[in-house]
Amino acid sequence: MIEKLMNIDRRIVFILVGLAVIIPSLLSVSFPITVSQPTRSTYDYIESLPTGSTLMIGFNYGPSSLAELHPMAEAVIHHCFQQKVRVIGMTLLPDGATLGDDMLRKVADETGAIYGEDYVYLGFRPGATQVLLGMGTAIDSVFEADYAKTPLAEIPMMADITNYEQIDLVLDLASGSSTEWWIVYTNTRYNQQIAAGVTGVIVSQMYPYLQTKQLIGLMPGLLGAAEYEKLIGRPAKGTEGMSIQSFAHLLVVGLVILGNIAFFIQRRQAE
Amino acid sequence: MRRQVPLILCFAFGIVMALTEFSPHRFSQWLNKEVIDWTLVIGPFALVLAIATLIQTHWTRIRRRSEYWQYSFLVFIGMIVMVVIGIPLGQRHPVFVWLFRYVQVPMDATMFSLLAFFIASAAYRAFRARTLEATLLLAAALIVMIGNAPVGDLIWNTIIPFGDNLPSAARQWILDNPNLSARRGIILGISLGVISQSIRIILGIERSYLGGVEGD
Amino acid sequence: MKGPRTFCSSPVIQGLVLLVVVLGYAANAFAQEATTIEDAQWFDTNKIWIFLAVLLYSATVVYCIYHARSGKELFIRRIPGLEAVDEAIGRATEMGRSIMYILGLGGVSNVATIASMNILSQVAQKTADYETPLRVPCNDPIVMNVVREMVRTAYLNEGRPDAYNEENIFFLTESQFAYAAGVDGMMVREEPAAVFLQGSFFAESLILAETGNSIGAIQIAGTDKEHQLPFFIAACDYTLIGEELYAASAYLSREPMLLGSLKGQDYGKVMIFGAIVIGVILELFGITWLTTFFQRVN
């Protein structure tokens, strides 16, 4: 019995994991979320911005990290449109181009935000660091036109936005090292305020920047999205996902504990 | 010609790239960027090798009727369809986008998501408190996992009367402290290794990339 | 390898001469177009300390290599996991199964990939004797090519060129997860007795390691990607941690060049050690010049 439990067929574990994700997905249960300080600081910063301020969002993730970062983007953009904070979207990765466009349009449709007045999407330009440095002098030196190829000069919202000076916060949604680029090239050089939302795997890499205040806020993966959704009082994919996460985490924790109990019993018996 | 020239080229390009990183001069910056652009031109040609061996491998399998040889046709079909549509029509063409979105992305994402299963089975099997080290590994993993799930705080707060949200706070502390310092140690060691290897390569001391030490 | 000191003679000097001529000529043309002061400045003074640190460290490493080549025996600590290499090869031979060697996703200039190729060449020398098939699915075409030459040389050195089969070293695909899918498929079908996972790995690490574990292969892993180390530690029998991967090639080959360089790296660690300890003491007394120094270069 104990022997069997110790060397359980991995396929049983697979089935349990599958069930732990499928059943809660079908039932849509939810747990309360505790908001961590780094997420709260991002929220507070945006909350404190006066009407008509500008937030720039970098959609620096590809389809493989969409699961974690899309919900976060959705929550923040909702918050901005509620607050009448204008949003400029852009990306440094070719893969991110369509993702950012889809997301901005989706939230705009839900909230009634108007393109060219409440938000603009610039799309992708190659040469990451040159793009970041170029926008420091003038955004239209890098993006002469937006994603739909409309010249920036013809977009009403961009009339009073030249460079970082008119941007109150940059939020980088990253699955790779783009946050470091923003920090090195725009925070250090142009003193631009930066916040980040990153995938769970690279979160711990970002803590040092939070410590040195090079990042004013940080949202960790799906949990960050759920926390932000709680702050703006609009539960969506993040909250739903985190509840499913809870089951999966409990399952893994339970399995590890079970394995160890079996291990100790076996060792006791051997003695 | 076979050994000297590659070593000279390696040295020349290596030194130029290392030095131009220190120089803000217009010429240095131009040179630095130009050479990087060159590698972007040179690199893709290596794909010739790749395609040649891929075709060779699967063609041999089909010819010899090795086990599962029929599947090799699928490799050719997949490759040819993508190339025939993608090269003349471009990456933004709707047909190519459709293939990418409904064939490549789902398989990519699903392969990636297998990790959710594997991470659970690896945890179950490997996290046993056999030794002190294994116990530390296990304990740290458990604390972080409980702290990551919202339900961790919920359970703690209802059962235990003190230390509100302790699981998520403990998780944060572990990631900020022991985790960060261990990573720093690893990174420092690796960086020294990377630099010394690069020096050896540029100076022509490390020549393994020429394919074996012998054979002039 | 010719003599112990050939490296500074011809290629380096020839390269230097060529460089000076070409660069001098081109720079002259550019100098006339410079508009701002920064454009015309040849050296970024903010970076001088990095430059000096690089010089100091390079000199140390090169000195240690010279020293090692002079024939003095150098000590290198035991690296757990490397003893298992022989065990793994032996087991594969006994069972009449193959060995699978996976070099990760790194390109040919990646340090981990080079270290891995060096280890592979040692493994190949051993498998050559036993005629155990060594299967190497590659992710990068250039790496594949270099590996083919290295393994062929290894078999040649062991006097077994007949046992070398080029088709065992092949290109699969450059795509990360398609590569993982392909390798997984091969693992379950061919059931190698030993799997080596050495090099630069990303998220696919656990997909490969768990599948290797499920077929009961003895697995020896090693990577310098610290994110992936936890997964290798959980799923593999032996894992080389970070710099141990670089050290492993020195340990196995006992080549003075690699041993000397490892010694140089240890001196580098002593320097970092010193900087940290002195820095901490100075900071505690409120003397900040060392931190300002490290900050300035950024």
Place this chain on the structure above:
Amino acid sequence: MWELIGIWLAALLTLCIFSFLYRDNPFYRFAEHLFVGVSVGYGIVLTVHQGLIPFAWNPLRDAFTQQQWIGLVKIIPICIGALFFARLFPAHGWLIRYPIAILIGVGSGLAIPNVMRADIFEQVLGTLTPFAQIHAGELDPFQIFGAILMLLGVISTLTYFFFSVEHRGVVGGVSKIGIVFLMIGFGSAFGNTVMGRVSLLIQRVDFLLADWLHLI
């Protein structure tokens, strides 16, 4: 219409890949080989459209159409890259060492200054910063404890990576502490990754249940 076909195709391919969890089977083999083929094809298209066309073809074209003669410089890397074809002719196979040597040289040259700055200098600075804060009296006792622990962690992990001294006596003891930090670090990183990996599975399940079956 095409979208519906696409979703069905994507769902079936998703299930084919998931079937690997049970064991190797014809469905998985089908998806696996198709995936390899498609991904190679996609790689070729990407290389042509994002590598060769912008970095080699466009400058050459501009050279002739707009008389930007500097673009002709690109002939050099193209010729170097073309040396990869030499592999197809066994007698001249060694010629591919030239492009390989250049790529390796450039990679090594770029690595030296950047690794020294970004990894070594930054990480040392990061370790020292908290001590400046201690002197300034900005930290509470618990944070001071954290800073000292960090120092101990970095130094002991680094000691673990000393290769040229035997790990006995003091060095042995300190490197044992290093192992403790490494294990806690690895455990916490493992635990922290579970969330990301489960998110990927949630997304796939969401696709199957919502987009394909319309169950939620």
